[in-house]
Amino acid sequence: MKTPLSYQWAFVEGFEQEFLNKIPSNAIYVDLPHGIKLLPYHGFSFDDCSGVYTYIKSFSVKKKEGRSYFLDFEGAMVQFDLYLNGIDLGHFVSGYLPVEIDATDALKDGKNEVLVKLSTKEDPTIPPFGTLLDSCSFGGLYRPVYLIDRPKAGQIKDVYAYGTKDGTIHLSYESEEPVEASLYLEEDLLLAFKGKEAKVIHPRIWTIEDPFVYRLVLNNGFETVELPFAFKDEEARENALFVQGKRCSLLGMTLDLSYPYMGKAVSPSLSRKDARLLKEIGINLAKVSYYAPDDAFLEECDRLGLYVINEIPKGGNAFKDPLWKERYLEFYKTMVKKERQHPCVLSFDADEETRGILKELDPYRSNLGNILLSQRKALGDIKPTDRLFLHEDRILAHIKALGALKGNPDAAGTILGPAFDYVSKNGDEDGISYLGVYDFFREKKPSAYVYASQREDPVMEVIDPYSLRPLILSNADFIEVYKDEVKVTTLYPREEDDPNLRHPPFLWDKPVNLNFYEEGLSPSEGRFLAECINSCILKGFESLPFFKRLELNFFLKKHEFSFSYFEGLVRKYGSLDSCLMFKGYKDGKVMGTRTYKKQALSSFDVRSDSHVLKNEDTYDSTRIVIQKIDEFGNKVHYADDELLFETEGPIALLSPKVVHLLGGSIGVYVRSLRTKKKEEAKLLIHHRGGRMEVLFEVETKE
Numbered sequence: 001m002k003t004p005l006s007y008q009w010a011f012v013e014g015f016e017q018e019f020l021n022k023i024p025s026n027a028i029y030v031d032l033p034h035g036i037k038l039l040p041y042h043g044f045s046f047d048d049c050s051g052v053y054t055y056i057k058s059f060s061v062k063k064k065e066g067r068s069y070f071l072d073f074e075g076a077m078v079q080f081d082l083y084l085n086g087i088d089l090g091h092f093v094s095g096y097l098p099v100e101i102d103a104t105d106a107l108k109d110g111k112n113e114v115l116v117k118l119s120t121k122e123d124p125t126i127p128p129f130g131t132l133l134d135s136c137s138f139g140g141l142y143r144p145v146y147l148i149d150r151p152k153a154g155q156i157k158d159v160y161a162y163g164t165k166d167g168t169i170h171l172s173y174e175s176e177e178p179v180e181a182s183l184y185l186e187e188d189l190l191l192a193f194k195g196k197e198a199k200v201i202h203p204r205i206w207t208i209e210d211p212f213v214y215r216l217v218l219n220n221g222f223e224t225v226e227l228p229f230a231f232k233d234e235e236a237r238e239n240a241l242f243v244q245g246k247r248c249s250l251l252g253m254t255l256d257l258s259y260p261y262m263g264k265a266v267s268p269s270l271s272r273k274d275a276r277l278l279k280e281i282g283i284n285l286a287k288v289s290y291y292a293p294d295d296a297f298l299e300e301c302d303r304l305g306l307y308v309i310n311e312i313p314k315g316g317n318a319f320k321d322p323l324w325k326e327r328y329l330e331f332y333k334t335m336v337k338k339e340r341q342h343p344c345v346l347s348f349d350a351d352e353e354t355r356g357i358l359k360e361l362d363p364y365r366s367n368l369g370n371i372l373l374s375q376r377k378a379l380g381d382i383k384p385t386d387r388l389f390l391h392e393d394r395i396l397a398h399i400k401a402l403g404a405l406k407g408n409p410d411a412a413g414t415i416l417g418p419a420f421d422y423v424s425k426n427g428d429e430d431g432i433s434y435l436g437v438y439d440f441f442r443e444k445k446p447s448a449y450v451y452a453s454q455r456e457d458p459v460m461e462v463i464d465p466y467s468l469r470p471l472i473l474s475n476a477d478f479i480e481v482y483k484d485e486v487k488v489t490t491l492y493p494r495e496e497d498d499p500n501l502r503h504p505p506f507l508w509d510k511p512v513n514l515n516f517y518e519e520g521l522s523p524s525e526g527r528f529l530a531e532c533i534n535s536c537i538l539k540g541f542e543s544l545p546f547f548k549r550l551e552l553n554f555f556l557k558k559h560e561f562s563f564s565y566f567e568g569l570v571r572k573y574g575s576l577d578s579c580l581m582f583k584g585y586k587d588g589k590v591m592g593t594r595t596y597k598k599q600a601l602s603s604f605d606v607r608s609d610s611h612v613l614k615n616e617d618t619y620d621s622t623r624i625v626i627q628k629i630d631e632f633g634n635k636v637h638y639a640d641d642e643l644l645f646e647t648e649g650p651i652a653l654l655s656p657k658v659v660h661l662l663g664g665s666i667g668v669y670v671r672s673l674r675t676k677k678k679e680e681a682k683l684l685i686h687h688r689g690g691r692m693e694v695l696f697e698v699e700t701k702e
Contacts, residue, residue: 154222250413
């Protein structure tokens with residue numbers, strides 16, 4: 001049985017021996033996941049996360065004869081000394097991996113007290129520290145803690161199960177008693193068997209297009225073990241991954257799963273959201289840098305069909321340290337065992353020692369070797385406050401990289417840099433790396449639409465509509481452009497930018513596309529005049545070649561037009577004060593319309609990822625995005641309004657009480673508090689013009 005211990009920990013900075021006998025008076029009470037400090041969005045010192053801290057938890061248990069008890073720490077950053085009822089249980093290293101400690105002898109029937117003396121200092125003898133690690137470790141009991149009890153006799157140990165394409169279930173475990181295994185499709189029993197092998201007729205194969213996950217339950221009369229299970233048909237060969245005999249093109253991005261304000265101490269719901277965001281733009285591979293992600297993220301990747309690879313980096317001189325090397329190999333074993341039941345997990349370990357561990361502990365896992373690493377790319381950084389025109393070069397770099405993958409049928413795949421902005425020691429001067437296609441708050445940057453537009457869900461994103469050459473990322477068949485409700489041109493995908501893309505970008509590089517019939521001009525004369533006007537709009541009158549200027553002067557005299565008349569046409573058709581409308585068509589029908597007007601009216605738009613928060617093994621949390629938008633729904637990029645937050649009911653902020661919009665938007669987070677029943681809560685958002693409310697419903701699992 002697994003009992004959560006994530007609520008009501010006393011927390012205090014520092015450690016004194018007397019804390020073992022009495023909780024210090026200056027302690028505060030916190031719930032897990034917990035980061036040692038609520039941090040500003042950017043500009044903090046990494047030393048702020050380094051120190052020694054104490055966590056104390058009181059709990060009661062009815063101790064049973066014949067049972068063994070374990071304390072399971074899912075993630076404690078970085079290392080800790082553990083005391084149970086004043087008894088020293090030892091020193092443990094966790095970092096990014098779980099630690100399970102035998103607490104049977106120290107546990108009492110009735111009230112117990114566990115104390116954790118946690119050091120959050122990065123230790124160069126502990127992987128991945130000691131290598132060229134640019135992300136911040138933050139610190140804290142940042143994942144849940146559980147009390148686990150098992151039978152002393154009759155345990156089912158070291159369980160491993162795998163399904164092959166012919167429907168064979170391969171089981172491996174240790175048990176002194178006979179084990180019966182049951183395979184379920186949700187709640188429906190499909191097969192029950194004894195022994196370590198069985199067969200299913202017509203199995204559903206797990207693929208990223210059809211991620212089909214079963215449940216496998218093992219029982220020996222003393223203990224029950226449940227795990228996810230999938231049948232797979234994949235093989236890494238010929239420098240590629242083959243799934244059901246077909247080459248699988250892997251489109252990946254790297255992840256550092258840190259968050260504003262909270263670091264890595266986030267609830268499972270936020271981890272699951274990250275997986276959904278990647279899938280939303282067509283990414284099918286997540287490379288989690290430097291560490292093992294939490295189970296919630298892996299479970300969501302199983303469900304969605306998103307491959308995952310991760311690493312404990314081995315670089316620099318760290319591997320020469322015997323202690324570092326010993327821990328590295330032990331951590332790798334723990335990571336493989338933790339993740340081997342997840343069908344989404346791949347490996348790319350290429351060194352001899354880890355290859356041997358993988359072959360022993362997870363022999364069916366596909367190992368990509370170094371297929372993808374050589375193609376990793378970083379495609380430029382963009383801040384939320386940067387001007388829109390600065391995004392174009394980065395967008396074109398993503399188009400080029402994606403086109404190179406799509407244009408090479410023999411390519412195994414590529415990893416195209418970070419998905420999300422993240423806290424980085426090698427980032428900008430404010431401590432943030434702005435390389436993501438999503439910003440730190442998980443809002444899409446313009447480059448994300450390069451990928452989103454390759455899917456079939458309607459997408460039409462106009463990058464800097466008032467630039468001289470607006471770029472449009474869309475999966476429309478064609479786009480009509482209107483100025484002040486007058487149609488001026490029809491745009492088609494520019495396959496010359498990259499013919500390998502399913503949906504190439506659009507470029508409005510001819511603001512004027514008229515024949516000027518109303519001026520009494522022939523079609524050829526109208527096209528000539530439009531060409532001259534376009535050149536002047538985009539590059540200025542000086543851009544006209546000398547002979548083109550002579551031709552223009554002759555043309556104006558011929559029709560008795562003055563040069564001021566020509567200048568008026570340039571102002572009229574090149575005016576940046578016009579109301580612009582882009583209307584996209586798909587299969588002959590309007591799929592979307594985007595309208596832009598300078599000095600448009602503006603208001604706030606508030607969006608919460610969820611309005612229902614559920615307290616389960618841990619508290620729940622959600623993201624709220626506040627944007628300043630104009631009357632047509634477009635973000636006002638220059639807005640920097642100040643916002644003040646208050647809460648009512650069983651929720652609390654996981655963000656500062658006062659923030660400013662960054663580039664027109666900001667994200668904040670709230671968490672649930674414990675309740676005895678279903679209750680309502682409010683987030684109040686105060687701004688210069690008034691107040692907004694976000695409503696939530698909070699409930700606690702019995």
